[in-house]
Amino acid sequence: MSEQTPPYPQNPPYPQNPQSPQNPQHPQNSAGPPPGWAQQGYPVGAPPVTVPSTPAPAGRGLAVAAVLIGGFPALLGGLWPALSIQLYRSASSIDLVSLANAVFALVNCIIAVVAIVLGAIAARRSVSSRLLGGIAIGLGAATLVGTVLSFLSSAVGSALVSAW
Numbered sequence: 001m002s003e004q005t006p007p008y009p010q011n012p013p014y015p016q017n018p019q020s021p022q023n024p025q026h027p028q029n030s031a032g033p034p035p036g037w038a039q040q041g042y043p044v045g046a047p048p049v050t051v052p053s054t055p056a057p058a059g060r061g062l063a064v065a066a067v068l069i070g071g072f073p074a075l076l077g078g079l080w081p082a083l084s085i086q087l088y089r090s091a092s093s094i095d096l097v098s099l100a101n102a103v104f105a106l107v108n109c110i111i112a113v114v115a116i117v118l119g120a121i122a123a124r125r126s127v128s129s130r131l132l133g134g135i136a137i138g139l140g141a142a143t144l145v146g147t148v149l150s151f152l153s154s155a156v157g158s159a160l161v162s163a164w
Helices: 027-031 060-089 092-127 127-163
Strands: none
Touching: 027 092, 060 127, 092 127
């Protein structure tokens, strides 16, 4: 069942390039490169052109720090349910749990404000760090709004429960 494939046809030989070193009849090949030129095309004695490396913009590190600080409350928010479960198990009173929740909310608000301030400074420093500065401002503002709304909803809920 195996069919033999016909052999591939051989390519015809390519014509020789008249400028190649294998063709000694061409007068240009015997002379070599034009006088005054090195092999790469630079004048003899001139150093090759190099592009100077430019340092990173000044505000870039601050912008990265602002984004990292702005994202930190999101990581804490993911860990807080596990921590609060352990706190509910070990706490002797509900007041201690409420105090821990208030401290956590306050720390989140402080971190969010720091992210907003650093993001605003980074965005004003250089054009290249405006995007990261804006991301940091958005992360900080979202954290701040979410924490304040959470605090207000728990305060209203506590007031409604105590009013009954």
